Amino acid sequence: xxxxxxxxxxxxxxxxxxxxxxxxSKSKLKMDxxxxxxxxxxxxxxxxxxxxxxxxxALRQDQRVHGRNLRIVVRVGDYKQDSYYGPGTGIVTxxxxxxxxxxxxxxxxxxxxxAYKAASEALASKKALLSxxxxxxxxxxxxxxxxxxxLSPVVKLDxxxxxxxxxxxxxxxxxxxDPKIQALDAYLxxxxxxxxxxxxxxxxxxxxxxxxSLNLSAETQAEDGMQLxxxxxxxxxxxxxxxxxxxxxxxxxxxIRTLKELxxxxxxxxxxxxxxxxxxxxxxxxxxxxxxxNILGIRPKPGGSARTVGEFSSNYxxxxxxxxxxxxxxxxxxxxxxxxxIGSYEIxxxxxxxxxxxxxxxxxxxxxxxxxxxxxxxxxxxxxGRATPGQPPSANIGNLIxxxxxxxxPEELKKKLIEMCKQENKPYGYYAETLVGFNPRLLYRxxxxxxHEELVRGAIFNELDTRTLRNNLVAAGDDPLVSNREGxxxxxxxxxxxxxxxxxxxxxxxxxxxxxxxxxPGLTSP
Amino acid sequence: MRRSLACVLACLIAVSVASAVPxxxxxxxxxxxxxxxxxxxxxxxxxxSLAQTDPSPYYLSYAVTDxxxxxxxxxxxxxxxxxxxxxxxxxxxxxxxxxxxxxTHNQSRGSGITSGLLPLNNDTDAIARVxxxxxxxxxxxxxxxFLKVKTNNAVQSEEEDKSPDFSKETSQEHVDTSHLPAAFxxxxxxxxxxxxxAGFLKYPDVYESFVSFTVExxxxxxxxxxxxxxxxxxxxxxxxxxxxxxxxxxxELMRVESFHTRKKVEWIQPQxxxxxxxxx
Numbered sequence: 190x191x192x193x194x195x196x197x198x199x200x201x202x203x204x205x206x207x208x209x210x211x212x213x214s215k216s217k218l219k220m221d222x223x224x225x226x227x228x229x230x231x232x233x234x235x236x237x238x239x240x241x242x243x244x245x246x247a248l249r250q251d252q253r254v255h256g257r258n259l260r261i262v263v264r265v266g267d268y269k270q271d272s273y274y275g276p277g278t279g280i281v282t283x284x285x286x287x288x289x290x291x292x293x294x295x296x297x298x299x300x301x302x303x304a305y306k307a308a309s310e311a312l313a314s315k316k317a318l319l320s321x322x323x324x325x326x327x328x329x330x331x332x333x334x335x336x337x338x339x340l341s342p343v344v345k346l347d348x349x350x351x352x353x354x355x356x357x358x359x360x361x362x363x364x365x366x367d368p369k370i371q372a373l374d375a376y377l378x379x380x381x382x383x384x385x386x387x388x389x390x391x392x393x394x395x396x397x398x399x400x401x402s403l404n405l406s407a408e409t410q411a412e413d414g415m416q417l418x419x420x421x422x423x424x425x426x427x428x429x430x431x432x433x434x435x436x437x438x439x440x441x442x443x444x445i446r447t448l449k450e451l452x453x454x455x456x457x458x459x460x461x462x463x464x465x466x467x468x469x470x471x472x473x474x475x476x477x478x479x480x481x482x483n484i485l486g487i488r489p490k491p492g493g494s495a496r497t498v499g500e501f502s503s504n505y506x507x508x509x510x511x512x513x514x515x516x517x518x519x520x521x522x523x524x525x526x527x528x529x530x531i532g533s534y535e536i537x538x539x540x541x542x543x544x545x546x547x548x549x550x551x552x553x554x555x556x557x558x559x560x561x562x563x564x565x566x567x568x569x570x571x572x573x574g575r576a577t578p579g580q581p582p583s584a585n586i587g588n589l590i591x592x593x594x595x596x597x598x599p600e601e602l603k604k605k606l607i608e609m610c611k612q613e614n615k616p617y618g619y620y621a622e623t624l625v626g627f628n629p630r631l632l633y634r635x636x637x638x639x640x641h642e643e644l645v646r647g648a649i650f651n652e653l654d655t656r657t658l659r660n661n662l663v664a665a666g667d668d669p670l671v672s673n674r675e676g677x678x679x680x681x682x683x684x685x686x687x688x689x690x691x692x693x694x695x696x697x698x699x700x701x702x703x704x705x706x707x708x709x710p711g712l713t714s715p
Numbered sequence: 716m717r718r719s720l721a722c723v724l725a726c727l728i729a730v731s732v733a734s735a736v737p738x739x740x741x742x743x744x745x746x747x748x749x750x751x752x753x754x755x756x757x758x759x760x761x762x763x764s765l766a767q768t769d770p771s772p773y774y775l776s777y778a779v780t781d782x783x784x785x786x787x788x789x790x791x792x793x794x795x796x797x798x799x800x801x802x803x804x805x806x807x808x809x810x811x812x813x814x815x816x817x818x819t820h821n822q823s824r825g826s827g828i829t830s831g832l833l834p835l836n837n838d839t840d841a842i843a844r845v846x847x848x849x850x851x852x853x854x855x856x857x858x859x860x861f862l863k864v865k866t867n868n869a870v871q872s873e874e875e876d877k878s879p880d881f882s883k884e885t886s887q888e889h890v891d892t893s894h895l896p897a898a899f900x901x902x903x904x905x906x907x908x909x910x911x912x913a914g915f916l917k918y919p920d921v922y923e924s925f926v927s928f929t930v931e932x933x934x935x936x937x938x939x940x941x942x943x944x945x946x947x948x949x950x951x952x953x954x955x956x957x958x959x960x961x962x963x964x965x966x967e968l969m970r971v972e973s974f975h976t977r978k979k980v981e982w983i984q985p986q987x988x989x990x991x992x993x994x995x
Contacts (some may be wrong), residue, residue, distance in 0.1 A: 242832075243834075244832075244841065244843035244844075244845060245833070245834070245836070245838075245840065245844045245845065246838060246840070246841050247834030247836055247838035247841035247842075248835050248836065249803070249832040249834055249835060250802075250832065250835075251801070251835065252798070252800045253798075254798050255793070255797070255798075257798060283788070283790065283795040283796060284795065284799065285790070285791070285793030285794065285795055286794045286795060286796075287793040287794055289791075289793040291791065291792070291916070292791035292792055292793035293792065293793075295791045296791065299922055299923055364842075364844070371848065373721060374846060475861055502949060534925070546972070559932065586977070601891035613932065702855070703850045703855070705847075706764065706765060706768055707760070707761065707764030707765065707847075707851075708764075709844060709846050709847055710757060710760065710840070710846075711846060712840050713839060713840055714840070
């Protein structure tokens with residue numbers, strides 16, 4: 190129990206109102222012929238959000254919205270089998286923005302009543318569904334958790350809107366520098382989220398986070414009609430960690446230059462199978478999508494026999510990466526090499542305290558990330574039940590880190606790439622600097638003769654999948670990159686560059702659209 | 716989200732002005748308005764350029780809605796939602812083919828429009844650039860749809876309904892640049908909506924209630940390839956009060972009252988509405 194938090198419900202008016210109504214519901218909620226709830230939780234999410242967007246040097250959106258929602262879960266039955274299914278997964282409603290305890294308790298009262306009735310119906314439906322299967326579930330429906338109290342400071346947005354609007358307008362005004370730029374947008378979203386959580390097991394938590402994100406996006410077309418785009422993004426815990434106006438303009442100008450280079454770049458050859466080096470930026474996308482998604486202990490639908498819904502469902506205690514690599518999820522880490530990690534948190538949205546966890550040790554998958562919904566062989570939450578405001582919690586990563594026992598500098602990795610190509614008598618290998626999805630966006634040929642790089646376009650990776658990660662990943666860099674990501678919940682992935690000994694590169698068969706039917710309008714000023 | 720409340724809130728947040736109301740004097744000086752003149756200039760350029768294509772559009776229009784709105788919702792005497800926003804939405808509408816048969820025929824109706832956001836200020840370069848972008852996208856979808864329509868017509872039996880897909884109209888000009896109501900003070904309307912909602916607190920049998928206030932002021936712009944040029948301002952305010960109770964046998968009972976005004980927004984005052992409570 191946090192010493193600083195022992196008086197949470199007594200000092201915070203929202204927690205106090207939630208606790209009082211929770212106690213009243215616990216003692217009084219009981220319908221005839223329906224068992225009383227064994228568990229009730231209230232989660233109030235306070236979201237203050239500012240959005241702005243500019244295109245072609247002019248602002249198109251500028252809005253700030255402050256809202257609160259309540260999510261109420263009532264569970265009927267017991268920990269072994271309960272009503273958390275379909276309509277029994279919770280009721281969501283608006284919550285008062287004023288800290289008015291009467292209005293809040295009234296919303297809680299009526300929503301709890303609805304959630305209880307929905308839970309009793311859901312339990313009956315779930316029992317009917319499970320009766321179709323002969324074997325019992327090898328896990329309980331809801332894991333137990335010890336009570337926890339924590340009262341963190343309320344998080345507030347802190348930024349100068351006018352300055353940021355000017356940044357967006359100035360950055361996107363650079364479309365004037367290249368007549369072939371067809372679209373240039375900049376979008377920012379600043380959010381402060383404060384969560385208030387109470388449950389009948391004694392949890393009482395107030396915690397918050399802020400996320401400041403800025404996305405650039407530009408599009409152009411090559412002479413043959415191929416659509417080419419770039420979309421760099423910045424995500425940080427505070428506005429001070431976003432690029433300054435000078436840096437933003439420099440990055441936008443660089444993005445426009447790269448698009449010009451892409452327009453003029455040669456098409457990739459029909460087929461290539463050989464060594465490829467991924468930058469730390471490209472590798473972070475691979476780590477996030479191919480490891481991060483598949484280590485989540487998300488249980489399949491009732492009756493399903495798989496352990497989880499991900500690709501690693503049957504890989505428990507098996508090798509999923511080469512032995513020199515491990516993967517750790519450590520939401521307790523706040524900084525890495527001086528950069529703030531937005532995937533940090535102390536307590537998940539189910540009231541469970543988090544601790545660092547080795548998920549893949551020396552290439553072996555040793556556990557999954559879990560919330561309070563157990564899966565086969567893993568009965569307890571490890572504090573990864575994370576939720577976006579108003580949504581049910583689900584297992585998710587916090588700060589996911591790829592660690593290598595042996596590392597090389599980026600220069601050494603490039604030398605290794607060239608050496609491997611030489612051995613295979615290839616005139617060049619490939620270097621993927623950035624990806625879009627799991628395909629290259631900036632892909633360079635690295636020539637064996639003198640090491641020079643040449644940008645190419647129109648490439649896709651064939652068979653970049655979890656099997657390739659396990660069998661073809663041969664080296665990692667000493668250049669870990671912090672990549673903050675604003676998804677459903679804020680996460681961070683940290684990955685060094687990685688080298689594959691074999692991967693297939695193909696030319697895309699996507700049909701190119703026509704060039705614009707008529708030219709862009711002229712400019713009244715340069 | 717409660718279904719009843721969610722439906723009403725969604726409608727209110729997306730509320731649009733039902734019909735335009737004339738404000739002030741008529742002006743024929745379309746060229747003096749920066750937005751309309753940019754729309755006309757870009758429309759002319761697009762019409763001329765796309766006339767060379769095959770198939771080519773026979774009709775093109777730009778419609779822009781420049782709106783500012785406020786929405787406040789209160790329940791149990793407390794504000795649960797409050798926002799204000801300005802938006803400029805553009806619809807590029809295109810018809811490829813002929814009045815008798817065009818790209819919007821039958822199931823292809825959606826191919827006649829492409830929408831997007833325009834700059835909030837009168838940066839004419841940026842406005843023209845977004846209109847060009849939307850027009851190019853619209854031509855791509857309209858021309859592809861027209862080819863499909865022609866193919867379908869060729870292989871299918873003759874239709875019973877032989878009415879044309881569009882009608883030709885003479886050009887109209889109506890430019891009303893009169894002022895719209897000044898922006899509403901969010902705080903004032905939060906206080907007012909909260910006070911109206913608090914009226915339900917003295918009725919314990921009303922277990923759920925909400926009061927919503929929305930106001931939207933907008934200026935609609937239209938430029939067409941037929942030569943029409945319109946600017947029409949309008950404003951609307953709407954108050955909706957909803958309350959729910961339950962009979963002894965469990966039947967849910969709901970009452971909704973709504974007030975709608977295009978001029979007398981100030982009429983919406985807590986003290987004026989108090990007598991309604993007893994009636995509710």
